Amino acid sequence: MSRHLVRLARLARRAPLLVAAVGAAQLLAAASVLATDDYTLPFYDRDVSLLYGVDRDARVGIQLDYTGKTWFDSSTHPGRVYDNHTGLDYPMPLRSPIAAAREGTVADTEGGYGTQQFGSFGNFVLVRHDNARYTLYYHLASRADGGINVAVNEDVVFGQQVGLSGCSGICTGPHLHFELLREAGDDLIVTDPMYNRVWTTWPGRVPFAATYIRESNAGTEVVRQGRTITHWVEFRNVGGRPWRPGPWPGRIVLGTWKPPMHPSPFVAADWTSSWLATRVEQNVVGPDGVGRFTFGIRGGAQPGSYVETFNLLSHGVHWFDHDQLGGFYVPIIVSNLSE
Amino acid sequence: MTAIARASRRASAARARRSYDQPHPFTGHPTRGARRRLALVLGLLPMLCGLVLGSAVAERAPAVIRVPAAEAALNERAIAISRHDDLARGLTEVRVPSATAVTRSTGADRLLSVAPGSGQAAVAGTLGAESTALIVARADGSQVQVELPGLIAAAFAPDATWLAAIDGRGALWRVAAADGAAKQVAAGPFIGEPIVESNGSVLVLQVPSVEAPFRSALVRVAADGSADRLTDELLVYGMQPLADGSLAIFSHRPTGTVVMRQAGESATVMADLGADAVSAAVPRSGAAVAWERAGEIFLQSLPNGRPQRIAEGTNPRFANDGQALLIDVPAGTQLIEPDGSLIAAFSTQLGFAACAGACAS
Numbered sequence: 001m002s003r004h005l006v007r008l009a010r011l012a013r014r015a016p017l018l019v020a021a022v023g024a025a026q027l028l029a030a031a032s033v034l035a036t037d038d039y040t041l042p043f044y045d046r047d048v049s050l051l052y053g054v055d056r057d058a059r060v061g062i063q064l065d066y067t068g069k070t071w072f073d074s075s076t077h078p079g080r081v082y083d084n085h086t087g088l089d090y091p092m093p094l095r096s097p098i099a100a101a102r103e104g105t106v107a108d109t110e111g112g113y114g115t116q117q118f119g120s121f122g123n124f125v126l127v128r129h130d131n132a133r134y135t136l137y138y139h140l141a142s143r144a145d146g147g148i149n150v151a152v153n154e155d156v157v158f159g160q161q162v163g164l165s166g167c168s169g170i171c172t173g174p175h176l177h178f179e180l181l182r183e184a185g186d187d188l189i190v191t192d193p194m195y196n197r198v199w200t201t202w203p204g205r206v207p208f209a210a211t212y213i214r215e216s217n218a219g220t221e222v223v224r225q226g227r228t229i230t231h232w233v234e235f236r237n238v239g240g241r242p243w244r245p246g247p248w249p250g251r252i253v254l255g256t257w258k259p260p261m262h263p264s265p266f267v268a269a270d271w272t273s274s275w276l277a278t279r280v281e282q283n284v285v286g287p288d289g290v291g292r293f294t295f296g297i298r299g300g301a302q303p304g305s306y307v308e309t310f311n312l313l314s315h316g317v318h319w320f321d322h323d324q325l326g327g328f329y330v331p332i333i334v335s336n337l338s339e
Numbered sequence: 340m341t342a343i344a345r346a347s348r349r350a351s352a353a354r355a356r357r358s359y360d361q362p363h364p365f366t367g368h369p370t371r372g373a374r375r376r377l378a379l380v381l382g383l384l385p386m387l388c389g390l391v392l393g394s395a396v397a398e399r400a401p402a403v404i405r406v407p408a409a410e411a412a413l414n415e416r417a418i419a420i421s422r423h424d425d426l427a428r429g430l431t432e433v434r435v436p437s438a439t440a441v442t443r444s445t446g447a448d449r450l451l452s453v454a455p456g457s458g459q460a461a462v463a464g465t466l467g468a469e470s471t472a473l474i475v476a477r478a479d480g481s482q483v484q485v486e487l488p489g490l491i492a493a494a495f496a497p498d499a500t501w502l503a504a505i506d507g508r509g510a511l512w513r514v515a516a517a518d519g520a521a522k523q524v525a526a527g528p529f530i531g532e533p534i535v536e537s538n539g540s541v542l543v544l545q546v547p548s549v550e551a552p553f554r555s556a557l558v559r560v561a562a563d564g565s566a567d568r569l570t571d572e573l574l575v576y577g578m579q580p581l582a583d584g585s586l587a588i589f590s591h592r593p594t595g596t597v598v599m600r601q602a603g604e605s606a607t608v609m610a611d612l613g614a615d616a617v618s619a620a621v622p623r624s625g626a627a628v629a630w631e632r633a634g635e636i637f638l639q640s641l642p643n644g645r646p647q648r649i650a651e652g653t654n655p656r657f658a659n660d661g662q663a664l665l666i667d668v669p670a671g672t673q674l675i676e677p678d679g680s681l682i683a684a685f686s687t688q689l690g691f692a693a694c695a696g697a698c699a700s
Binding site: 084085086087107108109110111112113114117120121122124126136138139142143144152169170171177179188190 | 491492508509528530531532544547548549550551552553554555574576591593594596614615616617631632633634653
């Protein structure tokens with residue numbers, strides 16, 4: 001019995017040390033999560049999937065594929081990785097929009113090769129980020145074909161369209177070759193975004209995506225002519241970056257759609273402009289979080305039944321996929337009945 | 340059984356062996372064959388380690404197939420080589436069976452190099468269903484096919500007895516023109532169109548990535564595989580030897596493409612072509628530069644000329660006379676005057692004899 005007491009006493013003496021060790025481990029774990037570099041997938045289409053991943057160490061007979069799995073031989077592996085591959089290949093139709101994976105400054109571009117011109121070199125955009133990282137977007141369409149949308153030294157925000165996909169260079173089918181590089185002295189060294197977990201969300205999401213959750217008065221809104229009612233709608237952020245409110249580029253707002261930015265007959269006093277109904281309500285909506293958008297609907301039109309269609313917008317950067325939002329629209333009946 | 344069919348069967352068998360030996364692509368578990376081999380490997384591990392380390396840079400010799408002229412014709416794989424001595428001081432027409440238009444713009448069979456004397460041409464072709472081969476075609480219709488998967492480029496040496504070739508991984512090979520015997524010179528990776536110098540060294544572009552070269556260094560690779568960097572330019576698109584012994588270097592900078600003259604350690608700008616100028620070429624005299632921008636061909640006299648748009652097309656290259664230009668157009672290849680007027684049009688692929696320091700301009 002006394003032996004147990006002694007052990008308990010020893011454990012009690014060590015408890016602060018254990019607590020400190022556990023705390024340090026938790027801090028390290030948190031730091032590793034925070035160490036993700038907030039990159040998103042460099043395109044907008046959620047249906048695009050990885051064809052080939054980075055092969056980092058083929059020369060020593062070890063390959064690390066896109067999941068971080070190690071292959072202990074030097075032969076090629078059909079499906080996801082091949083010798084000496086330095087980037088991630090995403091097959092997509094010609095002229096698909098390509099997005100900056102993170103904010104940065106354009107370091108170099110080439111747009112002189114034909115959109116499908118086979119040869120040693122092709123069209124590309126190289127972006128420098130603030131942590132001495134670079135992202136490379138290769139095989140793009142020609143500048144003459146609209147394939148290069150940015151200029152050298154231009155600042156880009158995350159998710160900004162930088163080009164269109166193509167098949168220039170050593171390319172046998174349209175795809176984006178996406179590389180993440182880091183500075184090492186005067187050189188740039190390729191890293192594996194999957195293995196190094198640099199995505200905001202594992203294993204990476206497109207920058208702008210949302211799904212419809214619910215809205216107020218699910219169904220038809222009835223508003224008396226000349227009066228204003230309040231409507232709200234909630235969407236889940238299934239994209240790769242947090243939503244934040246505000247009027248600045250990249251902030252998430254709700255605007256009229258079909259056609260985009262059309263002046264709405266239901267514009268209320270709380271709207272930012274004739275087409276911009278509101279911005280996301282919360283200060284930040286992380287990946288998988290739910291953002292609410294509240295705005296007035298004024299019965300400014302003649303009495304009758306109407307539909308007003310909306311879409312989410314990363315302000316000044318890119319519209320969301322309206323169909324993924326459930327084709328969001330509000331049926332509105334403007335009434336002339338008195339109270 | 341034809342040579343092509345034999346090659347196809349060999350390639351199929353090789354693929355079958357590879358798929359049996361590889362781990363399952365999705366689970367990563369070793370296959371039955373791999374498990375047996377694993378036991379053997381564990382037993383012989385210490386000895387194997389020594390062997391592997393000792394032969395880390397050794398490469399399997401590429402398979403070679405010799406195809407007589409009659410067999411090539413029978414299989415509809417004949418490559419015809421003919422001379423047009425009356426055009427631009429010598430023009431070689433190469434008719435590749437699958438080429439209905441200029442194929443430099445595609446990944447299909449394509450002309451890589453024409454030998455000095457024009458008795459031979461190097462073509463990138465297919466071997467079996469998938470594998471790529473360096474095809475050395477002769478004027479008599481016979482061929483030597485060397486399996487080099489993903490072949491990127493090849494060029495004849497000045498004496499036409501061998502070629503420098505770059506495979507799909509970017510490795511540099513020395514291939515004998517007569518029998519196709521091949522030896523890897525350096526692992527690279529390299530890209531671009533190599534230039535073989537009279538002393539046997541090869542000018543080539545070293546890159547961090549074959550598929551996405553956003554950097555490339557011009558290097559001279561000696562016969563022993565050692566490489567010396569020749570310029571500080573970060574992204575070199577190509578190079579050409581000039582008559583005075585210097586090199587014209589086509590370099591991409593963020594501001595645009597420039598043409599440099601490199602003479603020893605000294606480098607001077609010959610011309611600034613601006614943004615999106617690609618596929619630049621100069622004659623051996625260095626008296627002009629032609630390039631492509633957005634599907635149009637431009638020509639500028641050096642040192643003080645102004646750029647002139649002369650034609651629509653891609654991939655300009657100067658003729659042996661230093662005046663006429665070959666360009667690729669959707670319908671084939673055209674030989675044009677410096678003012679853009681047409682000299683001759685062809686539906687086949689054409690090349691000039693690769694001078695590599697041997698031709699006078």
